[in-house]
Amino acid sequence: MDDELNALRRTRMRWNTPLSEPHADLLLDRMELAGGHLADLGCGWGELLLRALGRAPDLRGTGIDTDGTGLARGRAAACERGLQERVKWVEADAATWDVPAERAFCIGAAHIFGSTKAALEALTRVVLPSGRLLYGDGFWAAPPTPAAQEIFGPDLLALPDLLDAADAAGWRVLHLSTAGQLEWDDFESTSRAGWAEWLAAHPADPRAAAVREWLDRRLREYVRGYRGVLGFTYLVLGR
């Protein structure tokens, strides 16, 4: 798809993860934010990072992502909220980030490091020993269908195995929660809504057939392939 459509695709998403507002508030509570620095690895447009900065006036943040479109959205939102002096946006491979911080987020971005296990190990290097990490990752909530395995690959774990991997990397679980069905359905629906709205307004556009095909395929993959099968957990980790 072209730049115009790519820029539109995620506009209806609050963040790029299955997470309700009350659940986000709970996670930020459990992170016990104060001063110091918060690094968000694979931040997307950094909405949760900005919410964290909004709560803790002495906190500074850095969002790291390879996607310039997401970073531009984050930068614009930071300016609108008067947070631009307290946050940096870095377009880079977050796997190379090695500045230890008081707090870190890595949500839906384990693939940056290759796998869940590799991410949990690598992230010990970006959080100070007294710090906290908010780690969000997928897991198999039910035995995967072949279609789900095809989409999400061989590295996804069941939740007990994910917790074992956190333990093996030296983390202690301070808080555990998982995305509910409504959060998943809202995430999937909002991920389609930007293009669904465009399609309704531009049915005769030459790109309409490709957009309709993508929207139909995404919905089919979700409902037939991984709804209720793919889970998503949020762990607040310390050491």
Ligand SMILES: C[S@@+](CC[C@H](N)C(=O)[O-])C[C@H]1O[C@@H](n2cnc3c(N)ncnc32)[C@H](O)[C@@H]1O
């Ligand atoms: C599922 S999104 C999650 C975004 C964000 N954490 C959130 O919860 O809204 C995964 C993000 O990882 C980013 N990403 C992928 N590979 C990356 C890399 N090597 N370094 C930094 N970011 C990367 C993508 O651009 C995308 O924004």
